[in-house]
Amino acid sequence: MRFEEFSFGSLKIDGTAFDYDLVIDRGVIRKRKKKPSKKYRADFGHTPLSVEEDLPWKCRRLVVGTGVNGALPVMNEVMREAERRKVALLILPTAKAIELLRDGPEETNAVLHVTC
Numbered sequence: 001m002r003f004e005e006f007s008f009g010s011l012k013i014d015g016t017a018f019d020y021d022l023v024i025d026r027g028v029i030r031k032r033k034k035k036p037s038k039k040y041r042a043d044f045g046h047t048p049l050s051v052e053e054d055l056p057w058k059c060r061r062l063v064v065g066t067g068v069n070g071a072l073p074v075m076n077e078v079m080r081e082a083e084r085r086k087v088a089l090l091i092l093p094t095a096k097a098i099e100l101l102r103d104g105p106e107e108t109n110a111v112l113h114v115t116c
Contacts, residue, residue: 025056048073056109065094
């Protein structure tokens with residue numbers, strides 16, 4: 001997987017530009033479906049990442065890119081679920097997350113927020 005460009009609101013992977021949040025699950029890219037988490041928006045001021053989303057747990061390491069400024073909240077339940085599943089959870093701004101993913105570590109999945 002080749003990460004080519006990242007800027008506020010846009011991420012280019014393997015020649016394809018994406019202008020929405022992404023989930024990378026065992027090399028397959030799909031749109032993040034955040035509808036299950038929207039009910040928590042008022043509590044966080046932003047739609048957080050929650051365990052109610054279809055998160056890519058089949059991995060040893062899950063990288064969460066929290067946006068350009070690191071504003072995506074990750075609910076505590078996500079952290080507890082990662083611990084329960086024995087999945088290393090790395091939460092960092094999206095640019096740093098992409099740097100980690102460029103190294104191409106095996107058995108790593110990701111959730112990438114492309115704005116804030």
